[in-house]
Amino acid sequence: xxxxxxxxxxxxxxxxxxxxxxxxxxxxxxxxxxxxxxxxxxxxxxxxxxxx
Amino acid sequence: xxxxxxxxxxxxxxxxxxxxxxxxxxxxxxxxxxxxxxxxxxxxxxxxxxxxxxxxxxxxxxxxxxxxxxxxxxxxxxxxxxxxxxxxxxxxxxxxxxxxxxxxxxxxxxxxxxxxxxxxxxxxxxxxxxxxxxxxxxxxxxxxxxxxxxxxxxxxxxxxxxxxxxxxxxxxxxxxxxxxxxxxxxxxxxxxxxxxxxxxxxxxxxxxxxxxxxxxxxxxxxxxxxxxxxxxxxxxxxxxxxxxxxxxxxxxxxxxxxxxxxxxxxxxxxxxxxxxxxxxxxxxxxxxxxxxxxxxxxxxxxxxxxxxxxxxxxxxxxxxxxxxxxxxxxxxxxxxxxxxxxxxxxxxxxxxxxxxxxxxxxxxxxxxxxxxxxxxxxxxxxxxxxxxxxxxxxxxxxxxxxxxxxxxxxxxxxxxxxxxxxxxxxxxxxxxxxxxxxxxxxxxxxxxxxxxxxxxxxxxxxxxxxxxxxxxxxxxxxxxxxxxxxxxxxxxxxxxxxxxxxxxxxxxxxxxxxxxxxxxxxxxxxxxxxxxxxxxxxxxxxxxxxxxxxxxxxxxxxxxxxxxxxxxxxxxxxxxxxxxxxxxxxxxxxxxxxxxxxxxxxxxxxxxxxxxxxxxxxxxxxxxxxxxxxxxxxxxxxxxxxxxxxxxxxxxxxxxxxxxxxxxxxxxxxxxxxxxxxxxxxxxxxxxxxxxxxxxxxxxxxxxxxxxxxxxxxxxxxxxxxx
Numbered sequence: 039x040x041x042x043x044x045x046x047x048x049x050x051x052x053x054x055x056x057x058x059x060x061x062x063x064x065x066x067x068x069x070x071x072x073x074x075x076x077x078x079x080x081x082x083x084x085x086x087x088x089x090x
Numbered sequence: 091x092x093x094x095x096x097x098x099x100x101x102x103x104x105x106x107x108x109x110x111x112x113x114x115x116x117x118x119x120x121x122x123x124x125x126x127x128x129x130x131x132x133x134x135x136x137x138x139x140x141x142x143x144x145x146x147x148x149x150x151x152x153x154x155x156x157x158x159x160x161x162x163x164x165x166x167x168x169x170x171x172x173x174x175x176x177x178x179x180x181x182x183x184x185x186x187x188x189x190x191x192x193x194x195x196x197x198x199x200x201x202x203x204x205x206x207x208x209x210x211x212x213x214x215x216x217x218x219x220x221x222x223x224x225x226x227x228x229x230x231x232x233x234x235x236x237x238x239x240x241x242x243x244x245x246x247x248x249x250x251x252x253x254x255x256x257x258x259x260x261x262x263x264x265x266x267x268x269x270x271x272x273x274x275x276x277x278x279x280x281x282x283x284x285x286x287x288x289x290x291x292x293x294x295x296x297x298x299x300x301x302x303x304x305x306x307x308x309x310x311x312x313x314x315x316x317x318x319x320x321x322x323x324x325x326x327x328x329x330x331x332x333x334x335x336x337x338x339x340x341x342x343x344x345x346x347x348x349x350x351x352x353x354x355x356x357x358x359x360x361x362x363x364x365x366x367x368x369x370x371x372x373x374x375x376x377x378x379x380x381x382x383x384x385x386x387x388x389x390x391x392x393x394x395x396x397x398x399x400x401x402x403x404x405x406x407x408x409x410x411x412x413x414x415x416x417x418x419x420x421x422x423x424x425x426x427x428x429x430x431x432x433x434x435x436x437x438x439x440x441x442x443x444x445x446x447x448x449x450x451x452x453x454x455x456x457x458x459x460x461x462x463x464x465x466x467x468x469x470x471x472x473x474x475x476x477x478x479x480x481x482x483x484x485x486x487x488x489x490x491x492x493x494x495x496x497x498x499x500x501x502x503x504x505x506x507x508x509x510x511x512x513x514x515x516x517x518x519x520x521x522x523x524x525x526x527x528x529x530x531x532x533x534x535x536x537x538x539x540x541x542x543x544x545x546x547x548x549x550x551x552x553x554x555x556x557x558x559x560x561x562x563x564x565x566x567x568x569x570x571x572x573x574x575x576x577x578x579x580x581x582x583x584x585x586x587x588x589x590x591x592x593x594x595x596x597x598x599x600x601x602x603x604x605x606x607x608x609x610x611x612x613x614x615x616x617x618x619x620x621x622x623x624x625x626x627x628x629x630x631x632x633x634x635x636x637x638x639x640x641x642x643x644x645x646x647x648x649x650x651x652x653x654x655x656x657x658x659x660x661x662x663x664x665x666x667x668x669x670x671x672x673x674x675x676x677x678x679x680x681x682x683x684x685x686x687x688x689x690x691x692x693x694x695x696x697x698x699x700x701x702x703x704x705x706x707x708x709x710x711x712x713x714x715x716x717x718x719x720x721x722x723x724x725x726x727x728x729x730x731x732x733x734x735x736x737x738x739x740x741x742x743x744x745x746x747x748x749x750x751x752x753x754x755x756x757x758x759x760x761x762x763x764x765x766x767x768x769x770x771x772x773x774x775x776x777x778x779x780x781x782x783x784x785x786x787x788x789x790x791x792x793x794x795x796x797x798x799x800x801x802x803x804x805x806x807x808x809x810x811x812x813x
Contacts, residue, residue: 057205073147073148078127
């Protein structure tokens with residue numbers, strides 16, 4: 039029972055971590071240009087990372 | 091485009107200033123690969139004063155930030171055009187509107203609901219097990235339920251915001267949309283579950299509340315994406331139609347001005363390849379003009395000083411200097427735009443299938459829930475049990491399947507059509523397309539190629555005249571050159587605008603052009619070209635606007651599918667009749683004005699017909715907007731593409747039967763989904779009323795019904811893959 043009270047919140051915390059990462063990537067504009075980003079990774083001269 | 095030649099002050103309006111930097115956004119056409127992206131960004135960064143340049147390959151937009159006062163859209167366009175792409179400035183207001191905030195909010199809500207639905211299961215699955223007699227003490231159960239509440243309640247409140255907001259807005263207007271029962275259902279479920287947990291009972295529906303929102307948000311997001319894609323396609327079309335005119339001042343200096351600023355009496359330059367921005371009289375120059383947008387007549391008309399040009403007329407060969415007769419809002423085009431507006435308004439009154447279903451669903455479900463509560467209490471269940479059963483009714487009937495039934499089908503169908511080159515602009519368009527019983531066609535550019543083609547000429551003579559034709563910009567000469575295929579151009583070609591070309595062919599002086607130009611006598615038709623080699627007898631080439639090769643078979647197929655077909659042409663009656671006869675159409679109307687076409691649609695509507703209009707020109711735009719549903723080929727002018735429900739690429743008519751077939755299938759699947767949802771509710775509601783539903787069954791039934799509806803929708807997509 040005590041273990042439950044520890045493991046439950048712990049796994050919810052891990053889930054929250056994933057949710058936070060998703061929210062960050064969304065706000066950061068990482069889904070704005072999926073086609074372009076696929077090409078950008080191959081070219082050193084292009085600006086890398088998401089658009090401002 | 092002449093934008094590159096315009097002096098830069100004309101494009102000042104396209105710079106967005108925010109104190110530190112100047113931003114310019116360009117819409118670029120023709121860039122499809124990573125190397126295009128590299129070249130465009132490099133060219134932009136090489137411009138003086140540019141801080142950052144970023145090209146979005148997905149949306150086709152280049153956004154450039156420069157130091158204050160150094161942004162120069164005209165030179166930027168020049169640089170990108172030099173790479174071989176088409177670039178137009180993007181209106182800053184449109185650029186801001188494009189920022190898809192609603193979409194991001196929906197995705198975030200979807201993410202939160204997904205997280206909640208998964209994590210709450212960790213605590214509720216053991217509780218479900220307890221429902222089936224496994225060992226689980228009431229104390230442990232209560233602890234687990236409190237943990238579930240801790241996860242579910244914040245998630246449900248956050249993820250439910252899009253629904254709560256919409257329901258609140260709708261209630262304030264005194265109406266109840268689909269979001270009202272959803273909001274009531276979610277909030278009531280949470281409240282009942284909290285009270286059950288506090289009282290130590292087993293019937294807490296925390297998991298169902300979050301799962302419900304998760305499934306509904308999927309439907310909501312799909313619908314949003316369909317509309318956003320269509321909207322951004324329409325915006326791109328608008329951006330390509332930059333309304334600029336070139337005005338000449340007293341000293342003959344050219345200035346680019348917005349069309350709205352053109353006043354009657356202004357002198358305007360209309361270069362070859364551009365459209366007349368307003369109605370006007372030709373002051374200098376001579377050329378051929380294509381009036382097909384205004385009158386539907388496809389063959390070019392020669393104009394010289396004194397001739398009247400209507401706004402939208404396409405100048406084909408030499409530059410014309412025009413004296414404006416009217417401001418832009420008084421020009422012929424504006425009248426058509428007003429007709430279009432009237433048509434669009436009448437169409438917005440259309441009630442969508444899902445709204446019709448909601449109108450029945452909402453009152454029925456709510457009165458059943460209320461009856462369950464009142465009836466249960468009266469029959470001696472006690473208020474707690476009665477409320478629990480009423481909540482169960484709301485949960486199991488909650489419109490999961492209903493919310494997914496239509497968007498899922500329409501997204502699958504539009505995806506399948508998109509792969510075939512047809513862009514359907516809204517979900518409602520599918521519903522209207524499926525109800526159509528008559529199809530009215532425009533002739534020029536829809537059933538015909540929309541450009542002149544050589545008829546019945548000796549290939550040897552064509553080959554002889556071709557070297558001269560290749561050196562000319564005249565549309566008939568181009569058609570002659572096309573007929574001859576690739577080859578060399580003649581030497582020493584001199585073109586006289588409005589008359590013809592002269593050059594050396596096989597060592598002899600040759601002329602190609604109007605009858606007078608080569609010294610022949612015209613046979614009274616404008617669609618001819620004369621060719622003379624040295625002193626030999628002149629040869630006549632005749633042209634006509636040929637039917638599209640697939641037109642006859644497609645029209646036969648549509649007739650077999652049971653549609654009533656008619657031809658509405660702005661061309662002269664003789665041309666309309668010969669096209670109708672060649673196509674086997676019994677019903678045809680020639681010399682139709684834009685208002686006449688719109689009136690034909692109104693008459694058919696009054697007679698109870700639902701018309702699909704297929705057209706491309708400005709003269710069709712009003713009819714396209716008024717018709718029950720409308721389609722335009724990809725080569726149509728912007729106004730028509732905007733008025734139409736769907737746009738098909740390449741002008742291939744076989745897109746029409748395909749679109750109609752898929753629209754009918756879409757409706758069938760949507761109705762099937764509604765039927766299934768109704769059947770499901772017919773079983774689930776009585777079960778909930780007599781207390782057979784527990785949290786486990788509610789969760790299972792809800793996700794199960796949504797899954798069935800989605801899989802049924804995907805059948806449309808799978809059918810497309812096989813074909």
